[in-house]
Amino acid sequence: xxxxxxxxxxxxxxxxVALQDVSLEMAAGELRAVIGPNGAGKTTLxxxxxxxxxxxxxxxxxxxxxxxxxxxxxxxxxxxVRTFQITEIFHELNVYENVCVAVETAAGLNSRPWVSxxxxxxxxxxxxELLALTGLAAKADRVASELAHxxxxxxxxxxxxxxxxxxxxxDEPTAGMGDEETDRMVxxxxxxxxxxxxxxxxxxxxxxxxxxxxxxxxxxxxxRILAEGSPAEVSANEKVRAAYLGEAA
Amino acid sequence: MxxxxxxxxxxxxxxxxxxxxxxxxxxxxxxxxxxxxxxLATMSLNLLLGFTGGLSFGHAAxxxxxxxxxxxxxxYLAPSTPLALLVGTLVGGAAATLLGPSVMRRRGIYFxxxxxxxxxxxxxxxxxxxxxxxxxxxxxxxxxxxxxxxGWTLPLDDTAFYYLVLVCFAASVGxxxxxxxxxLGRTWVAIRENQRRAQFLGxxxxxxxxASFAISGTLTALAGALNALLNNFTSPQDLHWxxxxxxxxxxxxxxxxxxxGPLAGVIIxxxxxxxxSSLTENWMTFIGIIFILVVLLFPRGLLGMLRSRLQPK
Numbered sequence: 001x002x003x004x005x006x007x008x009x010x011x012x013x014x015x016x017v018a019l020q021d022v023s024l025e026m027a028a029g030e031l032r033a034v035i036g037p038n039g040a041g042k043t044t045l046x047x048x049x050x051x052x053x054x055x056x057x058x059x060x061x062x063x064x065x066x067x068x069x070x071x072x073x074x075x076x077x078x079x080x081v082r083t084f085q086i087t088e089i090f091h092e093l094n095v096y097e098n099v100c101v102a103v104e105t106a107a108g109l110n111s112r113p114w115v116s117x118x119x120x121x122x123x124x125x126x127x128x129e130l131l132a133l134t135g136l137a138a139k140a141d142r143v144a145s146e147l148a149h150x151x152x153x154x155x156x157x158x159x160x161x162x163x164x165x166x167x168x169x170x171d172e173p174t175a176g177m178g179d180e181e182t183d184r185m186v187x188x189x190x191x192x193x194x195x196x197x198x199x200x201x202x203x204x205x206x207x208x209x210x211x212x213x214x215x216x217x218x219x220x221x222x223x224r225i226l227a228e229g230s231p232a233e234v235s236a237n238e239k240v241r242a243a244y245l246g247e248a249a
Numbered sequence: 250m251x252x253x254x255x256x257x258x259x260x261x262x263x264x265x266x267x268x269x270x271x272x273x274x275x276x277x278x279x280x281x282x283x284x285x286x287x288x289l290a291t292m293s294l295n296l297l298l299g300f301t302g303g304l305s306f307g308h309a310a311x312x313x314x315x316x317x318x319x320x321x322x323x324x325y326l327a328p329s330t331p332l333a334l335l336v337g338t339l340v341g342g343a344a345a346t347l348l349g350p351s352v353m354r355r356r357g358i359y360f361x362x363x364x365x366x367x368x369x370x371x372x373x374x375x376x377x378x379x380x381x382x383x384x385x386x387x388x389x390x391x392x393x394x395x396x397x398x399x400g401w402t403l404p405l406d407d408t409a410f411y412y413l414v415l416v417c418f419a420a421s422v423g424x425x426x427x428x429x430x431x432x433l434g435r436t437w438v439a440i441r442e443n444q445r446r447a448q449f450l451g452x453x454x455x456x457x458x459x460a461s462f463a464i465s466g467t468l469t470a471l472a473g474a475l476n477a478l479l480n481n482f483t484s485p486q487d488l489h490w491x492x493x494x495x496x497x498x499x500x501x502x503x504x505x506x507x508x509x510g511p512l513a514g515v516i517i518x519x520x521x522x523x524x525x526s527s528l529t530e531n532w533m534t535f536i537g538i539i540f541i542l543v544v545l546l547f548p549r550g551l552l553g554m555l556r557s558r559l560q561p562k
Binding site for chain 1: 432
């Protein structure tokens with residue numbers, strides 16, 4: 001059974017067609033990249049999967065279940081967790097508190113006016129674990145808004161990880177990052193995939209990263225799927241070369 | 250940390266001894282009671298405004314309902330101070346709880362507009378329903394009753410009443426403080442900080458806004474009930490949006506990101522009102538000037554400014 005399956009998804013905004021008849025299947029444990037020029041419909045695809053808005057037509061399945069009717073919140077509870085192209089974190093809270101909110105949410109503690117000492121310890125341990133995993137431990141006390149851009153994006157990934165995602169959606173995780181920050185993010189994504197066996201779907205513009213880490217690649221162009229396959233297959237695809245890679249080469 | 254504990258100890262010591270030292274600085278016990286009552290109202294408002302991000306311009310509604318609830322209990326139901334406080338709190342709290350769903354999905358200016366509209370609704374009811382509420386003239390003809398504590402009767406003179414207010418204030422502030430330190434409190438702050446992120450953590454944001462609104466309104470109603478007992482009078486002005494606006498001004502003056510900010514704002518506002526209004530009818534002009542200066546110079550309010558000055562960077 002596939003983890004995620006899209007069945008001829010289309011999305012129109014008025015007369016603008018953002019996605020046209022897109023079908024896609026992703027297996028559990030897969031690290032998949034979505035590429036395509038600006039306006040190809042990559043973020044719209046993410047929005048369909050995460051429930052940010054519904055498709056105009058077509059069906060979305062997660063772990064075999066139809067989830068069209070699920071709102072964004074319900075999809076998060078199913079394990080579909082996303083980051084955004086423009087970092088969405090809790091800016092005035094420090095890094096520790098950012099992760100804390102997410103950990104408490106994952107544990108279903110939000111409506112609790114108090115927690116036992118035991119629970120508090122469990123929460124603290126989980127936060128420390130996530131901070132260590134993402135390399136943020138040394139910056140735990142820093143207010144998020146004062147962090148470098150790259151670190152802010154890592155905070156968003158840490159928040160997403162706190163939710164114990166079954167499918168992690170990363171929208172341009174390295175956007176606007178310097179070389180060193182990019183390397184760290186790529187290393188993190190690779191670790192999450194290899195060590196935590198996370199299923200990750202990510203949008204990326206940097207072809208070195210895409211061809212460096214993705215197992216499979218989906219190429220979107222003008223709202224349609226142009227090609228899909230292993231990095232070798234995609235880079236050998238004539239249509240992809242002509243329509244997309246050709247520009248860069 | 251130690252400095253914080255010391256500051257809190259000084260604050261509570263000052264509050265506990267206020268009836269003795271207030272006359273030496275030109276104050277009086279009732280002014281102390283009024284400061285605590287307004288501090289309770291604004292700290293409750295700040296739970297919603299500063300910590301959940303809901304700009305309520307209608308909190309006078311719950312303050313006023315608490316006042317009318319308490320006053321009418323004494324006037325029509327039974328001569329009992331605790332019952333009056335309880336009924337006032339429950340009436341205002343029930344209103345906030347029932348009306349919460351009408352605003353919980355709104356943000357910013359829409360939230361503000363709806364809360365104003367709801368507040369004015371109660372104001373007009375109070376003004377029109379003459380025979381029960383006293384209409385424009387307000388509700389009079391009742392007075393707070395002595396407390397009966399297990400066979401022992403405590404007459405509520407100004408000083409004793411101050412301590413009753415202080416007990417209610419301390420209990421409510423304790424509740425607010427505990428809530429803000431809990432997962433629920435962090436959830437509210439998360440919603441204030443980034444509603445989209447909160448939603449994409451799987452949180453049903455409107456329900457938490459509702460909870461904040463209901464709790465905030467209930468504690469504001471308790472403040473309103475105490476106010477009705479302080480004055481032995483309830484005025485439709487206690488429901489009016491101008492008072493709602495003043496609450497917001499007090500919160501912003503003191504600092505809406507800080508827990509004690511509203512108390513500082515209330516002290517400035519009420520003391521300025523008390524002194525200036527004896528000098529000039531246009532005392533509101535001076536409050537306005539102070540407000541503009543604070544917003545321009547210390548956008549985080551006076552306590553927010555003090556905190557960032559004191560913190561070693």
